[in-house]
Amino acid sequence: MLALDIKKLNKTYPHFQLKDVSFQLEKGYIMGFIGSNGAGKTTTIKSILNLVRVDSGEIHVFGKELTRNEIELKQEIGSAFGDTDFYTRSKIKTLTNVIKTFYRNWDDNAYYSYLKRFNLNENKKIAELSTGMKVKYRLALALSHGAKLLILDEPTSGLDPVARDQMLDIFQELVQDGEISILFSTHITSDLEKCADFITYIHNGQIVHSSEKEQFIDHYRLVNGRADQLDGVKDLLISSKSNSFGFTGLIHTSDLKSSLDLKSSIPSLEDIMVYVSKKENSYV
Numbered sequence: 616m617l618a619l620d621i622k623k624l625n626k627t628y629p630h631f632q633l634k635d636v637s638f639q640l641e642k643g644y645i646m647g648f649i650g651s652n653g654a655g656k657t658t659t660i661k662s663i664l665n666l667v668r669v670d671s672g673e674i675h676v677f678g679k680e681l682t683r684n685e686i687e688l689k690q691e692i693g694s695a696f697g698d699t700d701f702y703t704r705s706k707i708k709t710l711t712n713v714i715k716t717f718y719r720n721w722d723d724n725a726y727y728s729y730l731k732r733f734n735l736n737e738n739k740k741i742a743e744l745s746t747g748m749k750v751k752y753r754l755a756l757a758l759s760h761g762a763k764l765l766i767l768d769e770p771t772s773g774l775d776p777v778a779r780d781q782m783l784d785i786f787q788e789l790v791q792d793g794e795i796s797i798l799f800s801t802h803i804t805s806d807l808e809k810c811a812d813f814i815t816y817i818h819n820g821q822i823v824h825s826s827e828k829e830q831f832i833d834h835y836r837l838v839n840g841r842a843d844q845l846d847g848v849k850d851l852l853i854s855s856k857s858n859s860f861g862f863t864g865l866i867h868t869s870d871l872k873s874s875l876d877l878k879s880s881i882p883s884l885e886d887i888m889v890y891v892s893k894k895e896n897s898y899v
């Protein structure tokens with residue numbers, strides 16, 4: 616079953632366009648949503664939460680169209696934005712007492728067990744929480760209202776490596792029984808190497824590629840060649856960089872032929888992002 620099915624989302628801002636954004640997240644998996652600054656991650660995520668009104672396109676959550684079933688589906692969706700703050704002078708306790716009234720499946724037992732597990736003291740004020748604690752509080756809220764789809768915008772940005780690692784462990788634990796699905800955006804490719812099952816890569820408002828992680832990486836090869844070989848292969852490369860040994864470039868695996876006589880290797884996610892970002896009009 617699909618937790619999330621996004622079809623041909625379009626949104627135009629004065630200097631930016633989301634173009635035919637489509638991807639799917641299967642229930643019970645973690646999808647990393649990557650792209651450089653300004654690529655359109657937050658706009659896509661806000662569209663999924665209906666916080667941005669799209670010009671066209673369709674979003675289905677657990678098989679139901681979002682705008683027609685928004686009230687019902689919002690019970691099943693938990694979200695967290697890395698940079699948004701709640702009413703910072705309120706205590707966790709006070710805020711939770713307001714928030715829980717919006718959710719018919721609110722589970723106090725679950726809530727207190729998550730507070731305990733995340734080491735959150737409900738008498739602390741929001742202003743007193745660290746970045747990581749705020750993300751954990753958001754997660755505790757989402758999980759206590761029975762959210763089955765977590766949509767998290769850069770939940771690990773601003774966390775130190777230890778807190779980040781802990782957060783990624785939590786994500787993996789949450790999806791273990793196959794009921795919860797997570798879409799999270801990040802620029803930190805090592806987060807994805809650690810815990811994403813699927814990767815969706817957006818660049819300039821367009822999806823470059825979306826697939827299972829190993830397949831995603833296997834779609835590309837990093838190649839090295841001599842400077843005099845570059846002209847002959849340039850058209851096949853997504854982009855390249857020259858260096859003192861010749862050049863290094865990224866190529867679609869399907870374009871790599873032995874006749875090209877280039878050394879090839881498996882790229883890292885970071886290599887893929889760097890070389891695809893160098894090309895202006897990237898294609899799937």
Ligand SMILES: Nc1ncnc2c1ncn2[C@@H]1O[C@H](COP(=O)(O)OP(=O)(O)OP(=O)(O)O)[C@@H](O)[C@H]1O
Binds near residue numbers: 628629631656659
């Ligand atoms: N309300 C808005 N009005 C006009 N332009 C907007 C609006 N919101 C976002 N944009 C533009 O849309 C583009 C994509 O922004 P978005 O926040 O989706 O990118 P992002 O991939 O999340 O970037 P980052 O990694 O820096 O957070 C940017 O050029 C941004 O300036």
